[in-house]
Amino acid sequence: MMRSTLILNRLRFAFTRPHFVIGILLLILLTVLVVIPFLYMVHDTMVWQEGDRRISREANPGALTFFHYKRVFSSPLSLNIFYKPLLRSLATSLAISFLAVALGSLLAWLLVRTDIPLRKTIAVFAVIPYVLPSYTLALAWLDFFKNDRIGGSMGLFQFLLGYQPPDWLAYGFVPIVITLSLHYYPFAYLLLSGALVSIDSHLEESAEVLGAPRPTILRRITFPIVLPAIISSLILTFSRALGTFGTPYFLGAPVRYFTLATTIYSNISNRTSAVAYISALSLILISIVIVYANQKIIGSRSFVTIGGKGFRPRLTPLGRWRYPAFFFAASLIFLAVFIPLSLLLWQTLMLYPNDYSLGNLTLHYWVGKSNPALAEGESGILRNLQILGAAWNSIKLSVIVAVLTGLIGVLIGYAVVKGRGSKLSSLLEQQSFLPYLIPSIAFGAIYLSLFTRKIGPLPALYGTFFLLVLVCVAKNLPFSARSGISSMLQIAGELEEAAVMVGASWFCRFRKIILPLTLAGSLSGFILTFIATMRELSLIILLVTPETRTLTSMTFRYVEQGYSQFADAIIVLIVILVVGGEFAARRMGKREMI
């Protein structure tokens, strides 16, 4: 038969296969959600913008130019608008990743491999910072360390000790590094404890039989084996820290300490959006290099042996270090969870800032009626229609995003697994990973550049709730796609084919076989996406308008206006929602296996 008819037939029959059709549709969806917005942003950096008339006479909106690149990379302004923020981004991210990984891996070793007291309890609390919004600690830090010279009112530190904490302690590099390290250490902890649990204990025992003392075993055997996991958590923490917006903004902006992420925001506010887009591109570039490096390094060194099957390793006795170790772990959790949350809660109960005495306590900022003398007459958050509206928006957004991402994740999993071996399948798998490479704030910038304009018959989406849904769905896709693929791998293809054999249509199969079987796995993924969206700030801050405000954007606004009580009260609300979600996810997790 002719080769051309062969290809034609293949194509024709391919369209009778649902996974092929779905794969094509998903590929188009991903292109619309990620690739096209990205190209638009690149395009925007290379043409004159409307706002450029203010800064250059040559400005000719729409025409091609390298003006923005020159301005960012080699002009008298470059140092302040690009190189300094870049260096600060790199410096803070580097410091954060080292500190966070040091804390996380030490904790992992203590909890997995030693006889530290109360290990199970500590392990439960150790991951909580990870589900909190990343800037929770930043706000708590401000409540404690801010000084009235810059912060407007004094924090607890100044109240107790009577003198202003120095700026370097209250703002900028030091607090950014400390608060974000306390936020990110659970990531390293989770990765490392996973690696430590899966080490075949025979590897260590054979060294012990040879007479090696425990510290030597730790140094010569255990450490080299978990090294890839350590490097991996370093790299991934670095990449996350790079794209985070809230903390560097809250702690850096008051002293004009800008990182790339925060310059993107301020450049958008100043309407020099091309500069913001170039910064975003730089962030994306760094992020791609990092993820690539991670794959290179880990790909060639993945000798983490998952050979040991449930051999409980013998625990290292800590001896007289037992209680100091416990003290370390406990205080880490107190510093990262309990103290900041109590501080935030306390702050919401203070009638006037500056006054930490018991007499100043009030529920006004929670349930109080409007009082013109306080906070320009805004009522307490639980009767404030604006905030309740924002809370409703947040919940609505999180639920819709969680459902949509979960569903798309299952579909991606289906198309990828069923099409294994085909080009479409691998292309889809790769493309669903793309949003992971784009730091949150840059992702917001990309969407801003595309959706502030009309596209063909479509109206501009900027300012709509739908746009927030789009950006959150797109950003969360890599995770849901991965869980969709792994749960689809467990559902052998034969389970669906058995339904094909009796003539069940694709929708029937999807509804009655595929969805019920993946639902168990998707449920905890659903809650995780819910949590991630609930606390999301970096991603949506550029896209939120007063009509589409969320809890996180309201916090941001109140911090900017200096109403820390409101800001903190909203954070407490978010914390209640996400921690509740986290516990729900764990309970589901236990029941989920059929």
Place this chain on the structure above:
Amino acid sequence: MAWIELEGVTKRFGSVVAVNDLNLQVEEGAFLTLLGPSGCGKTTVLRMIAGLEIPDQGEIRIGGKKVFSSREGLFVPPGKRGVGLVFQSYALWPHMTVFENVAFGLQIQKVRGATIRERVMTVLRYMHLEEMAQRYPQEMSGGQQQRVALARMLVTSPAILLMDEPLSNLDAKLRMEMRAEIKRIHRESKATTVYVTHDQTEALTLSTWVAVMDKGILQQVDPPQKVYKRPANLFVADFIGSPTINFMTGEIVQREEGAFFEAGALRLPVTFKVKDGSKGVTAAVRPEAIRISRTKGEHGFEGEIYSVLPAGAEWIIQVKGEGKIFNIREVSEPSFEIGEKVYLHFLRDQIIFYDRERGNLIYPI
């Protein structure tokens, strides 16, 4: 009349040709086994008949009706072919009870509720599962799960039953039991059955026809006894039978007294002729077609007892001779010592000759 027909069917996966220009007919009511080593393409053939794989070329007809034709761009989906399939993994839906698993196909066909109940319970009773209707598959043993899978296939009364290594996950005892069960189903339903296995005992005991495949190419289609006694080529001869058939390479030599197969010390008269230039011949002899004796006799050749392997009801004796090891099956307890010098005699009417280069059967045809 042929009930299932495959004509010039080819299927590639990437650059691998899984099935190459296959022509196969299955008679109505036959029990055909597709047999071959793993990766030979047998499962792909089954899945193409089911409609789960789409061939690249060729035509497939079921009951005289075209269900696939590459020339016409015709493809009938699995549900409309009137076939039932049992998977290797059983593929029972874990979130449904036994009853729901079996009822699913009838629900899809929009059968009335009361009728569904009746038909499901009938087939469950037939498979001795009536007590299990409300259980979930993972609460059952492997053998019971297999019965559910069979029940699910049977409930829609398909005209064609397809089974993909259905017994490979069961232990030896259950496998015997289920073989009998499958044979009963075939006898009583009279459905044309295509069965895939790599287990030749299964193939030889169950089928009315055996189709042997290797590397995507059909090697032989014949009744089981013929496949065993007259393998069509060297591959089939070697693949079928345990212990494996004994090969001896030699030549056909024309002498004044007639034609002989000569290999080392062995010299056997033969009654067939070969063309010039294709003198290289391989003789194949089943283990039960060799006798061991202490006397040379006519056409005997010398060997030495290498090892004696008792296997329950029979003994496998290995004899070293002519530079190779022969497997010989004995049904009575042998009295040979290891290292003892003996003579081997081939039962002349059971020797099969192949063209060594092309591998095809020369005699008897």
